[in-house]
Amino acid sequence: MVNIAHFIPLFPFAAFWLNIIFGRRLGVASAYVAVGASAISAVLAWLVFQGLLSGGGSYTLTPWLTVNGHPITLGIIVDSLTVMMLLVVTVVGTLIQIYSIGYMGGDPRFSRYFAYISLFMSSMLGLVLVDNLFLLYICWEGVGLCSCLLVAFWYEKPAAAAAGIKAFITTRVGDTGLFLGILLLMSVGHSLRFSDMGVINAPEPLMALAALLIFMGAVGKSAQFPLHVWLPDAMEGPTAVSALIHAATMVAAGVYLVARCYPLFTAHPLALQTVAVIGAISAVMAASIACFANDIKKVLAYSTISQLGLMMLGLGAGGYTGGTFHLMTHAFFKALLFLGAGSVIHAVHTQDIRAMGGLFNKMKVTSLTFIIGALALAGVAPLSGFWSKDEILTAVWHHGNFGLFIAAVTTSFLTAFYMTRLILLAFFGEYRGAHKAHESPAVMTLPLVILAFFALFLGLIGSPWAHHAFQRFIAPAEGEVALDIGMAVASSVIALAGILTAFLLRGKFLEYKPGACPLIENKYYFDEIYDALFVRPFHWLAAAVARFDRERVDGVVNGISRCVQEIAQASRSLQTGLVENYLVAQAGGVFVLIVVLTLVGKLCHIF
Amino acid sequence: MTEFVFYTIAVGLCAFALLSVTVGDVFHSAVWLTFTLLSVAGVYFLLGAPFIGVIQVLVYVGGIMTLFIFAIKLTANIGDARIRQFTRQLWPGAVLAAVLLAFLLAVIRANAWSARALPPVQGPDLKEIGTELLTRYLLPFEFISLLLLAALVGAIVIGKVKK
Amino acid sequence: MISLGHFVALSTVLFCIGLFGVLTQRNAIRFLISIELILNAANINLVAFNRYLAPASAEGQVVSLFVIGVAAAASVVGLILIISIYRQRQSVFLDDFNLLKW
Missing domain, CATH: 1.20.120 (Four Helix Bundle (Hemerythrin (Met), subunit A))
Structure with a gap:
């Protein structure tokens, strides 16, 4: 059943065309088209997964191009990594699209939204399926x-x-x-x-x-x-x-x-080292910014950068399984967190966590699932994030570079800290908002519950109780894996320390006045630096080019047209409109012509 | 004898033509034109082309001149001799015409063919002209008839008084 | 003896008188008259060359017949245009019609 893999992206692609062409007529039904297409893709992905377990593999559809004698084929790769990505993308994608029915309800470009989402699904599925x-x-x-x-x-x-x-x-x-x-x-x-x-x-x-x-x-x-x-x-x-x-x-x-x-990358240690370093820098930097962000989505965005950095760090440190495992678990709980945040924003009409608070009593489902997601992200055992993060920490420890390990630990600590801060500010304490909060409709909470289920239990497939099924599936060549008990304890302690620190500081979050940590609060001035380094010079260059175009190029063009105008202006007065003048000119011309022709004829006679 | 006839006609022709473009009254001008055209018919007879001469008299004097007279009479009060008839470029025009004439006459004098004498054979008769018209020149002949028809229709359309 | 040059010279004189008329006449009708003079000059040339250079053929005479035909058509249209313009503007003087001026 592996050879059906190339049909997986085609269903969302068809849904895209349906929605882009008939979207206006379909109305709300365009959502069902999109959800249906990605649900079919999810089923197919599951079938491909089963096919892979029973011994399928990559295959080639057709040769396509030949560049310098080297063929580029239209091939499909089916291995554990692809199948993992397929399942993640289709399942998370389907759930998020179901959620979108509620979240995007009433939007004037409802069907356009689902068309784009379908196109995205098909591109993303194609991205993980192709073999070159x-x-x-x-x-x-x-x-x-x-x-x-x-x-x-x-x-x-x-x-x-x-x-x-x-x-x-x-x-x-x-x-x-x-x-x-x-x-x-x-x-x-x-x-x-x-x-x-x-x-x-x-x-x-x-x-x-x-x-x-x-x-x-x-x-x-x-x-x-x-x-x-x-x-x-x-x-x-x-x-x-x-x-x-x-x-x-x-x-x-x-x-x-x-x-x-x-x-x-493994063949070239320098490249792998670069991956690790870049990942570490991103992880720590973004995590520190997240601690000071007040926009619920910005916190999650920086958290995403940080976690992606952690994955890169894991990969760069040689932890292939850790990186991919965290990629999978992160997809579920971060999607859950974003959807939860969306549900909250839907309810309170603001993104500023300082204007929230006390939502736990008003939105039970959202709050509970959000907290599950946050704990998974923080790496609290035995939620999914714990297992994958532990895997990365172990890999980095074995990698031997102490600086990278410190970065990974710091990131874990900060992650636990800022997620706890977020939850404390948003869901507990007094409600500080003006808008009356309410729970979101079932079409939005159902995906939350399903994703929370994944966030709770997905990590277990990489645990000793499942005999490290994930690790054996994704990297069968690495041989026997065992849980490093010491590392597990250490990472739990780090996570708990982060949570505890946040609890201790919870009274200070609202009192905090911006300005104490200008470097981090201003996101390390990246936007400002890029603005000064690239954007502004580019604007200057563009302005200079525009000025050159306006004054020099246009000057030449306008000059030519002005020349024509002047000549026309001068020759205009020749047009008296009096037929007699024209006739004189004509007769004079004929006379000159006759004289010239006669003389030429004479000359021809002479020679 | 032929010389006498030629010079008489030639002098008459030039005089009539000059009068027709210089007299003050437009109606007189048309009359002088009639004489000019008759003189041209005489030239044709002299050249042994009596058919063309007859056609000249019939079409020009009989047809076109009638039209001119009509037009002059229909455009009332412009035949008045007191109205200026020449444009402001009378002298430039006269000089240009005179210089061109002098140049052309000099060219004619200088060329050997101008001294050719009259060949002894007779010119083509009516039968030959008719045969040519309806064989080699049939297409242009028909075109001329079409042109005349078009001119007729166009004149009626243009001349119709719009209500 | 009358040579070819005599007839050509005569037609040249007629042509130049016509040209003079075309260049100097204000009155549209006299303008047309001048054009008739020019056409007749051309016709004389045609018949004269026919007679002197190719006496056996009738080509020059035939073409002069065409010229007469075209001249008739031209005068008809020209005169009716003049009459039409006269109805519109009560004038047949060419320097009154400078609508094409810039």
Whole structure:
């Protein structure tokens, strides 16, 4: 049953066309089209999973292009990583789309929203299914486009439109790197197939460079330092979009890319080290910013950057299973957190956690599921986040670089801290908002409950009680795995310490006056630095070019037209409108002609 | 004898033509034009082309001149001799015409063919002209008839008084 | 003896008188009269060359017949235009009609 895999992206793709063409007529039904399509994809993904367990594998559909004699095929890769991604994307995607029916209800571009989501689903599923970098790049740009469209979905808001542009352009920087990496691989490695990544025979520095360039694409997509600036702004989009694209799936594509090209990275330690360092920097930096953020979605956005950094750190430290495991568990509980945040925003009509408080009594389901998600994120045993984070910490510890380990521990501590802070401010204490809060409808809470279920129990498939089923599935070659009890205890202590610190400081959160920590409060001044370094010079350059165009180029053009005008003005007076004048000119002309012809005839006679 | 006839006709022709473009009254001008056209018919007879001469008299003098007279009479009070008849470029026009005439006459004098004498053979007779018209020149002939029809229709359309 | 040059010179004189008329007449009708002079000059040339250079053929005479036909058509249309303009503007003087002026 593996050979049906290539049908998985086609259903959302069909749903996209249905919704984009007939969306207006379908109305609310467009949501059912989209949800139905991704539900079918989920079922197919499950069938592919079963097929893989019973011994299926990758297959090739058809040869497509030949570049310099090296074929690029339309191939489908089916292995544990792909199947994991398929299941995550289809399940989370379906749940989020169900949630969107409630969340986007009444929006004037309801069907357009579901069309974009379907397009995103199909691009994302294609991204994890294709077997070479060339096809991946196509899908990569597809998800980028959908991300931009959905971030700027409420483009009437200037901030949303600007955020869409920022997301697109910032990721474009990384994509350029990815593109160059693909070209480099193609020209020196002669193959873009993932299965050839580990065995490419090419000069060492060039391949290391290719690996770094591919990682640059991952940095852009996964919002890692230094290209992380777009993700917090992307929160201008609908919250369900933030949950699907900017938390669970698309931003994880960068991690997926690194995991997919893992043989290339492990063959070049420098590249792997870079992945680890960039991941560590992103993790700590974003986590520290999250501690000071007051916008519920911004907290979650920085948390996402931080967790993606942690995954990168895990991969870079050699923890392939840890990185991919955390990718999976994170997708579920971060989607849950975003949907919960969406439910809260839906209820209180604000995103500022200082204007919330005491919501626990008003929105029981949302609050409970949110707290489950937060605990999973914080890494409290035995929730899903605990197992995957523990796996990463173990890998980093064994990697041996103490600085990286400190970074991972700090991130864990800060994660627990800011999530607890968020919960304390939003759900407990006195209600400080003006709007009357109420629980969201069932169509929104049902996905929350299902995702909470995953957040609670999904981690167990990587636990000793399930005999480390996940680890054996995703990386069968790594042999026997065992839980490091010491590390498990340590990571629990770190998480609990973070939670405890937050509890101790809870009275101070509201009293806190901005200004005590200007560096972190201003997000390390990244936006300002980029503005000064790139945006402003670019504006100057554009202004200079525009001025040159206006004054020099247009000057020449206008000068020519003015010349024509002047000549016309001068010759205009010849047009007296009197036929007699014209006739004199004509007769004079004829006379001259006759004289000339006669003389020429004479000359011809002479010679 | 032929010389005498030629010079008589030639002098008459030039005089009539000059009068027709210089007299003050437009109606007189038309009359002088009639004489000019008759003189041209005489030239045709002299050249051994009596058919063309007859046609000249019939079409020009009989047809076109009648039209001119009609037009002059219909555009009342413009035949008045007191109205200025020449444009402001009388002298430039006269000089240009005179210079061109002098130049062309000089060219004619200078060329050998102008001294050619009359060939002894007779010119084509009516039968030959008719045969040519209806064989080699049939298409242009029909076109001329179409042109005349178009001119007729156009004149009626343009001249119709709109209500 | 009358040579070809005599007839051509005669037609040249007639042509130049016509040209002079065309260049100097204000009155549209006299303008047309001048044009008739020019056409007749051309016709004389045609018949004269026919007679002197190719006496056996009838081509020059045939073409001069066409010229007469075209001249008739031209005068008809020209005169009716003049009459039509006269009805509109009560004038047949060319320098009154400078509508094409810039």
